[in-house]
Amino acid sequence: MLEKESNPTLSKSTGLPRKRFYRARAHSNPLSDSHFPVPVSPSHVDFSLHYPQFFPSSSEVGCSKKIQFADIGCGFGGLLISLSTLFPETLMIGMELRDKVTEYVKERILALRGSNPGQYQNVSVVRTNSMKYIPNYFEKGQLTKMFFLFPDPHFKEKNHRRRVISPHLLDEYAYVLGVGGIIYTITDVEELGDWMKSCLESHPMFEALKEEELEADPVVKLLCSATEEGQKVARNGGQTFQAVFRRIVLTS
Amino acid sequence: MEDNQIEEGEKNTNVEVAPALISVHPTQNSVAVAVGSDIRVYDLLGDCVVSLVDDSGATSHKDSIRAIRYGANGKLFVSAGDDKVVKIWSAESWQCICTVSSEKRVSAVAISNDGQHVCFADKFGVVWVVDLHGIDGSEASVCKTAAPLLAHYCSIITGLEFSPDGQYVVSADRDFKIRVTIFPKKPLDGAHEIQSFCLGHTEFVSCLTFVITLDYPQGFLVSGSGDSTVRLWDITSGSLLDTCEVDAKAGHLESNGSDEGYSTVTDLCAIPDTTLVALAIQSLQGVMLLSCNLSTKTLSVAKVISINFIPTSLASSSCTGLLWMVTGVSNLPGFDCPSVSRVKVISGFNKSSLDCLEHEPLALEDNDIPGGTKLLEKLQGSVTVDEKVFTAAAEALKAAMCNLLIKKQYSVEKREFRKRTRNDRKTKQ
Numbered sequence: 001m002l003e004k005e006s007n008p009t010l011s012k013s014t015g016l017p018r019k020r021f022y023r024a025r026a027h028s029n030p031l032s033d034s035h036f037p038v039p040v041s042p043s044h045v046d047f048s049l050h051y052p053q054f055f056p057s058s059s060e061v062g063c064s065k066k067i068q069f070a071d072i073g074c075g076f077g078g079l080l081i082s083l084s085t086l087f088p089e090t091l092m093i094g095m096e097l098r099d100k101v102t103e104y105v106k107e108r109i110l111a112l113r114g115s116n117p118g119q120y121q122n123v124s125v126v127r128t129n130s131m132k133y134i135p136n137y138f139e140k141g142q143l144t145k146m147f148f149l150f151p152d153p154h155f156k157e158k159n160h161r162r163r164v165i166s167p168h169l170l171d172e173y174a175y176v177l178g179v180g181g182i183i184y185t186i187t188d189v190e191e192l193g194d195w196m197k198s199c200l201e202s203h204p205m206f207e208a209l210k211e212e213e214l215e216a217d218p219v220v221k222l223l224c225s226a227t228e229e230g231q232k233v234a235r236n237g238g239q240t241f242q243a244v245f246r247r248i249v250l251t252s
Numbered sequence: 253m254e255d256n257q258i259e260e261g262e263k264n265t266n267v268e269v270a271p272a273l274i275s276v277h278p279t280q281n282s283v284a285v286a287v288g289s290d291i292r293v294y295d296l297l298g299d300c301v302v303s304l305v306d307d308s309g310a311t312s313h314k315d316s317i318r319a320i321r322y323g324a325n326g327k328l329f330v331s332a333g334d335d336k337v338v339k340i341w342s343a344e345s346w347q348c349i350c351t352v353s354s355e356k357r358v359s360a361v362a363i364s365n366d367g368q369h370v371c372f373a374d375k376f377g378v379v380w381v382v383d384l385h386g387i388d389g390s391e392a393s394v395c396k397t398a399a400p401l402l403a404h405y406c407s408i409i410t411g412l413e414f415s416p417d418g419q420y421v422v423s424a425d426r427d428f429k430i431r432v433t434i435f436p437k438k439p440l441d442g443a444h445e446i447q448s449f450c451l452g453h454t455e456f457v458s459c460l461t462f463v464i465t466l467d468y469p470q471g472f473l474v475s476g477s478g479d480s481t482v483r484l485w486d487i488t489s490g491s492l493l494d495t496c497e498v499d500a501k502a503g504h505l506e507s508n509g510s511d512e513g514y515s516t517v518t519d520l521c522a523i524p525d526t527t528l529v530a531l532a533i534q535s536l537q538g539v540m541l542l543s544c545n546l547s548t549k550t551l552s553v554a555k556v557i558s559i560n561f562i563p564t565s566l567a568s569s570s571c572t573g574l575l576w577m578v579t580g581v582s583n584l585p586g587f588d589c590p591s592v593s594r595v596k597v598i599s600g601f602n603k604s605s606l607d608c609l610e611h612e613p614l615a616l617e618d619n620d621i622p623g624g625t626k627l628l629e630k631l632q633g634s635v636t637v638d639e640k641v642f643t644a645a646a647e648a649l650k651a652a653m654c655n656l657l658i659k660k661q662y663s664v665e666k667r668e669f670r671k672r673t674r675n676d677r678k679t680k681q
Contacts, residue, residue: 169403205444
């Protein structure tokens with residue numbers, strides 16, 4: 001409805017995009033065949049589009065970096081923004097199905113890059129259906145971290161197949177995560193938390209991180225605090241349920 | 253898929269046209285054709301018609317069969333389709349030895365090389381596996397439950413193959429992807445380890461086959477697609493070795509750009525003991541032969557054999573140098589007899605390889621094919637068929653395939669129209 005001009009949609013004081021111009025429904029149908037471009041294969045992903053400072057020209061093979069962190073269902077980008085400064089040399093990407101929300105994150109990154117020269121160059125977002133197209137973006141064993149923060153619970157049993165963590169989809173996530181890579185999940189819905197934990201526990205290519213490892217990982221603290229969704233849960237005094245697992249070699 | 257079904261003007265899904273399918277026993281002991289819900293088998297060893305024995309209560313299938321296959325060891329035959337039932341038959345006694353129920357319509361089947369497992373894929377993207385240990389056909393038909401093996405998220409699975417060495421199971425879908433998964437020692441626990449993805453097609457993948465020679469026993473994967481290409485792959489790495497465009501070579505002078513699915517590769521068949529792959533292409537009358545050069549890892553068009561016949565399915569077996577083809581359809585609206593099929597055989601592939609197609613492959617006369625007119629009468633239902641029916645059949649099948657596998661492109665107005673019953677889109681202002 002609204003024109004996507006930079007003026008009214010960006011806040012005059014911070015230069016950052018204003019959320020009310022990017023409102024969208026919380027749910028999006030992961031089964032729909034939306035029409036967004038999908039790269040034919042990981043070698044077709046345009047790095048110069050996402051990380052122009054690292055990859056000045058799309059034809060040159062200057063930088064050999066690859067994306068290592070993926071935030072699946074990144075929403076308004078809270079986690080990515082926090083991770084960007086924590087890991088300035090690591091390339092990371094957010095994947096989001098909702099059109100307007102993806103636009104918001106794009107604007108947010110551009111604005112942050114503008115007001116913080118040299119920073120936020122390692123983070124980007126793409127509009128895609130991660131349940132169908134993850135192998136199109138990432139090569140085998142490419143990722144070192146994958147994030148699934150506050151995914152859609154799909155409460156009805158008949159819709160459980162639409163959940164982003166499921167036994168079959170874990171095969172694909174195990175494919176793109178290198179051995180030793182970590183998958184982080186968190187939710188405020190207890191039933192979903194149990195579901196995700198049990199899917200990960202029963203999958204032969206994932207093992208739970210021990211307490212000491214969770215304590216030592218700086219990223220774990222960000223799961224609750226860095227995203228808009230997490231902040232809302234904290235504000236309302238809700239409980240969160242996290243499951244953090246490591247990708248291991250298949251145990252028969 | 254189920255969520256997008258309701259649309260005005262879309263055909264009633266109960267009366268879908270289905271292509272006729274053909275499969276040949278690995279050493280050509282018999283030939284099977286499936287048309288609609290009917291399986292017709294001719295025994296070439298005994299030179300007689302076969303009647304299938306099914307004492308599970310049901311007389312064969314109740315709806316269109318979508319996949320048939322002989323096992324590599326020649327002992328098993330599988331049939332499955334829209335009636336959500338997978339039937340496993342002994343290819344010797346032709347008794348139904350096992351029946352498996354599927355939750356959804358079945359779109360592809362595969363049998364492991366040792367005959368111990370049967371896999372089938374449904375239209376929702378799940379590949380199931382059945383363990384056949386202990387079943388030898390001595391008892392009456394057993395009902396087995398299948399376990400989920402792997403899944404392509406919400407995508408119709410169009411091809412399912414075991415690699416020649418039995419190490420991998422390859423599955424192709426309508427979202428342009430081919431997935432190569434390690435076939436585990438305990439398949440009932442699921443196949444979790446993905447070896448690679450073969451990505452490169454720009455439209456639905458329609459068929460898969462392996463080209464095997466003595467020098468390359470692990471074989472190379474060849475795939476056909478709605479993007480009018482055939483591609484050669486190395487499955488261990490997922491790399492695309494070569495692409496062969498078939499539309500230009502099919503000799504279509506009038507290329508109507510807006511005509512979708514014009515040169516879809518509908519079926520592929522590797523001709524054993526050669527490096528040739530036969531292709532059935534949607535609007536091509538005849539068969540295209542591709543030659544695979546496995547040392548340079550390339551594909552090229554060797555020949556186009558023109559016959560007044562658009563095949564819907566191809567099959568071949570070892571040591572015979574014959575390519576079997578069927579064209580046909582079931583549930584064709586507007587004609588007296590709703591199911592028709594025509595079988596033809598091309599011979600001349602003995603010891604052929606890249607450069608030396610010395611003897612021109614040619615279509616055999618009806619009397620010269622193995623089994624002769626007796627076979628044709630059984631497999632076709634009659635000896636002669638009206639040619640006009642086949643033109644209508646080809647059109648109907650093309651439309652059905654497009655509807656099923658090509659993503660619908662709605663105009664903005666149409667999309668808004670479809671969303672209008674959603675609560676946040678109801679026009680109140």
